[in-house]
Amino acid sequence: MSPNPRQLDYELRSVRLPIENLGQCAACHSEKTATSTLRLCSSCLQCAYCSLDCQKSDWPNHKGACKLTDCIELSTFYPLLACLASSAHVHSDKPMNPAINHTILNSPNPGPSSSFSSSIAPGNLIMLGPEIPMTEWGSPKWWPTALSPKVRSKLFRRLSSEGYNLQNLTAVCVALLAEMYTTTARVGERRRILRYRSSPIADFGIVRGAVEVQPQDTFSYMHLSDDGTPPRSWNGPDPKDHYWLYFRTTRGEEVTLDFAMYYYNFCYMVDSEPYQEPCSPPLSFVSAFFCDRPLDRNAPSLYTEKGRISVLRNTVLHDAVAHTLHGLRPANSNAIIEFMEGFSGKRSSAIERDLTLKWLMVNFQQLESALRRQSWKRYPAQPPVGIEGDPGELDLSRMDNDDEWLQFFRRWKKQHKKSKPTKEDVAEAFKAWRSERKL
Numbered sequence: 004m005s006p007n008p009r010q011l012d013y014e015l016r017s018v019r020l021p022i023e024n025l026g027q028c029a030a031c032h033s034e035k036t037a038t039s040t041l042r043l044c045s046s047c048l049q050c051a052y053c054s055l056d057c058q059k060s061d062w063p064n065h066k067g068a069c070k071l072t073d074c075i076e077l078s079t080f081y082p083l084l085a086c087l088a089s090s091a092h093v094h095s096d097k098p099m100n101p102a103i104n105h106t107i108l109n110s111p112n113p114g115p116s117s118s119f120s121s122s123i124a125p126g127n128l129i130m131l132g133p134e135i136p137m138t139e140w141g142s143p144k145w146w147p148t149a150l151s152p153k154v155r156s157k158l159f160r161r162l163s164s165e166g167y168n169l170q171n172l173t174a175v176c177v178a179l180l181a182e183m184y185t186t187t188a189r190v191g192e193r194r195r196i197l198r199y200r201s202s203p204i205a206d207f208g209i210v211r212g213a214v215e216v217q218p219q220d221t222f223s224y225m226h227l228s229d230d231g232t233p234p235r236s237w238n239g240p241d242p243k244d245h246y247w248l249y250f251r252t253t254r255g256e257e258v259t260l261d262f263a264m265y266y267y268n269f270c271y272m273v274d275s276e277p278y279q280e281p282c283s284p285p286l287s288f289v290s291a292f293f294c295d296r297p298l299d300r301n302a303p304s305l306y307t308e309k310g311r312i313s314v315l316r317n318t319v320l321h322d323a324v325a326h327t328l329h330g331l332r333p334a335n336s337n338a339i340i341e342f343m344e345g346f347s348g349k350r351s352s353a354i355e356r357d358l359t360l361k362w363l364m365v366n367f368q369q370l371e372s373a374l375r376r377q378s379w380k381r382y383p384a385q386p387p388v389g390i391e392g393d394p395g396e397l398d399l400s401r402m403d404n405d406d407e408w409l410q411f412f413r414r415w416k417k418q419h420k421k422s423k424p425t426k427e428d429v430a431e432a433f434k435a436w437r438s439e440r441k442l
């Protein structure tokens with residue numbers, strides 16, 4: 004039976020935008036001036052008044068909407084968004100980083116004896132050998148020369164979190180717009196908005212730019228095959244082509260949220276346990292760098308912004324999320340992908356497109372669950388955050404054989420008069436070193 008048109012209308016969601024600025028009194032409509040300030044209703048943060056009298060006189064009108072509004076504190080809610088972003092990386096359709104299912108031949112350990120050498124590759128070079136079965140991923144067979152099991156485990160997790168940052172952020176933001184900032188026609192449905200401290204969030208979206216990262220905290224890869232095919236090399240994500248989220252309050256204050264720094268060994272983490280929904284995959288600590296007011300005041304910024312786009316106030320996305328109550332229609336999927344491509348200036352690959360939409364569907368479900376169950380009411384006031392250091396990072400006495408390899412490579416370059424070695428040269432030298440060392 005096909006649904007009747009009335010029923011379809013009922014199933015439409017429309018975006019209810021939060022207050023954008025404190026420009027005008029909701030009762031007497033007097034404008035904000037240089038000497039006067041307007042105050043928000045402290046309960047819903049959605050109505051501004053010039054005086055207590057105006058607020059009192061407007062109460063009979065405002066009461067209904069006010070009592071149906073929940074203001075959710077961003078600084079306690081953001082770990083849920085980080086969980087969505089983190090679970091995207093364990094989605095079964097995300098392409099495998101080849102460094103996960105191939106053995107690691109060299110020793111990209113952290114610390115002073117790292118295999119990083121800018122003369123070979125722009126990032127910490129990971130040399131890959133034969134493919135290994137899934138049961139060996141992350142095992143000592145996968146990376147025999149790891150300094151310790153902890154170092155091995157950390158590299159495995161860093162490599163697993165590689166890539167698809169813009170797609171991931173788009174799927175998180177569009178889901179937040181669709182689940183938190185829309186309403187259906189149901190009578191008495193509660194309205195939910197985000198706030199940061201005493202101010203409501205007026206806008207949020209995605210920023211494009213560069214993040215400051217040490218070269219040795221990025222990766223490049225080289226795959227050496229034993230069957231005589233030429234070595235293949237490629238670079239991991241580029242910190243100069245980075246994306247993160249901004250949230251701006253009605254006062255113009257901004258906080259930022261970044262889920263993709265763990266890959267760069269910048270390990271602000273939050274314990275996902277309090278934020279689990281019945282439908283969420285099991286996660287432990289997830290990557291989340293929430294740059295809030297204290298951090299912004301006390302630490303130099305790592306970011307250089309090159310452009311930004313609003314998600315909350317994007318009318319194309321408002322149309323796209325109107326039909327998302329039971330999934331995405333092709334036209335809406337296209338609008339979301341075009342939004343992303345328009346911002347990045349890059350065409351999406353089939354995989355990027357597919358992942359964005361699949362992640363979005365998962366995020367719809369998880370956010371819907373968290374909001375319906377009012378999970379945010381039991382979130383800890385202080386999210387359980389921590390910084391994961393490099394295990395054994397300060398252990399200067401440990402020498403691994405990477406130093407020998409780099410020394411060998413320097414000699415080899417001189418002997419073969421290769422001041423600017425190609426990837427074939429690096430592969431050849433590495434093979435020579437391994438056969439000399441009988442590795």
Ligand SMILES: [Zn+2]
Nearest residue numbers: 028031053057
């Ligand atoms: Zn007034």
Ligand SMILES: [Zn+2]
Nearest residue numbers: 044046047069
């Ligand atoms: Zn109110």
